[in-house]
Amino acid sequence: MNPNNLTKEYTNDEVAIVWQSGKCIHSANCVKNNPEVFRPKEKPWIVAEASTSEKIISTVNKCPSGALTYYMNNKNQD
Template identity: 70%
Template sequence: MDATDLTKEYSNGEVTIVWKNSLCKHAAECVKNNPEVFHPKEKPWIIPENSTTDKIITTVNKCPSGALTYYLNKK
C-alpha cells in the first residue's frame, strides 16, 4: 500500500465522504466550514455523524483541491 496515495471513506449512513490524500492541498476549507466533522489532529479525522448530510455536502463542495468528494448512500 502506498501511503502517499490513500483513499478513505467515512459515512453517516446517508452520505459517504471520500478523501484522497494525494490530492489534498491542506487549504483547511473543510475544517473552517464544518469543524464538527473535520478534526485533522485526530484519528479518524473525519466524523460525519457530527453533522447533517446537507452541511457535509456543502462543505465537501468547497474543497478547492478535489481531495474530498461524496456520494449519497442508497436507502
C-alpha cells in the same frame, strides 16, 4: 499501498465522504467550514455522524483540490 496516496471513506446513514490524500493541498477549507466533522488532530479525522448531510455536502463542494468528494448512500432504497 502508497501512504502518500490513500483513499478513505467515512459515512453516516445518508452520505459517504471520500478523501484522497494525494490530492489534498491542506487548504483547511473543510476544517473551517465544518469543524464538527473535519478534525485533523484526531483519529479518525473525519466524523461524518457529527453534522447534517446537507452541511457535509456543502463543505465537500468547497474543497479546492478535489481531495474530498461524496456520494449518497442508497441502503435505504428498495
